[in-house]
Amino acid sequence: MNIQYYGHSCFKITTKPAGRATEDIVFFIDPFDKSIGLRPPQGQADIIFVTHSHADHSNVSALKGDPVIINTPGEYSVKGINVIGLDSFHDDKEGTLRGHNTIFVFKTEDLTICHMGDIGADLSPKQIEDLGEIDILLIPVGGKYTIDGAKAVEIARKIEPSIIIPMHYKVKGTTADISDEKKFCSEIGNCPSNQVSKLSLKKKELEGKSMETILMSIE
Numbered sequence: 001m002n003i004q005y006y007g008h009s010c011f012k013i014t015t016k017p018a019g020r021a022t023e024d025i026v027f028f029i030d031p032f033d034k035s036i037g038l039r040p041p042q043g044q045a046d047i048i049f050v051t052h053s054h055a056d057h058s059n060v061s062a063l064k065g066d067p068v069i070i071n072t073p074g075e076y077s078v079k080g081i082n083v084i085g086l087d088s089f090h091d092d093k094e095g096t097l098r099g100h101n102t103i104f105v106f107k108t109e110d111l112t113i114c115h116m117g118d119i120g121a122d123l124s125p126k127q128i129e130d131l132g133e134i135d136i137l138l139i140p141v142g143g144k145y146t147i148d149g150a151k152a153v154e155i156a157r158k159i160e161p162s163i164i165i166p167m168h169y170k171v172k173g174t175t176a177d178i179s180d181e182k183k184f185c186s187e188i189g190n191c192p193s194n195q196v197s198k199l200s201l202k203k204k205e206l207e208g209k210s211m212e213t214i215l216m217s218i219e
Contacts, residue, residue: 001109003136003199005216006041008032008176009057009117009168011138015108017080025079028067029104029115029138033059037175038218046079051102051117052090056176073102082107086130090145091120098145103131110203111135114161118146118168128158135206137161140168142178149184156188162206164188164213165199171218181215188213 004012009030027047045063050071073085090098115138140146185191195217
């Protein structure tokens, strides 16, 4: 599996499907528009996942192909990937400020990835239970519109993934009014000094890892 980060909450994941299919499947999560100052993602997509309808997370027209678009909670099996979408809130006022948000859990290549979208509140015990065991956690840390770095660490410790990849924080070029990753890194205590542009992972490589943080640079 290959993971590429475009900034904000947008990732491109390339994976091998289950079954006899041989061609890689490419899916994007939360493609953004130009409003945040970064160049929107480009390329062919087989599937696009949208955690909520705000323009900086739902710019599906930026991508080519004839992708399947999934933007609501539910259980899905699409192109050899099993997916669960869990309803959550975009704020700590039960959605009255910014509405709902879908947490997506992807199962592919024997790995389980959780993308938390713009989660704005702590998770309930039921939500933690529904997530199950997570290998790779993609979690917002920039605050204001989502949880901040301290709350992100608190939630991550409840989930206990093998790897944590922070997202939705201020990077060079973005005009989004959010904080950088420093508060999260201070709280988690194990942020690396270097960033990686792409991440290639296999299940066996996660053995013995617990809440290891990886910072990704923008492609």
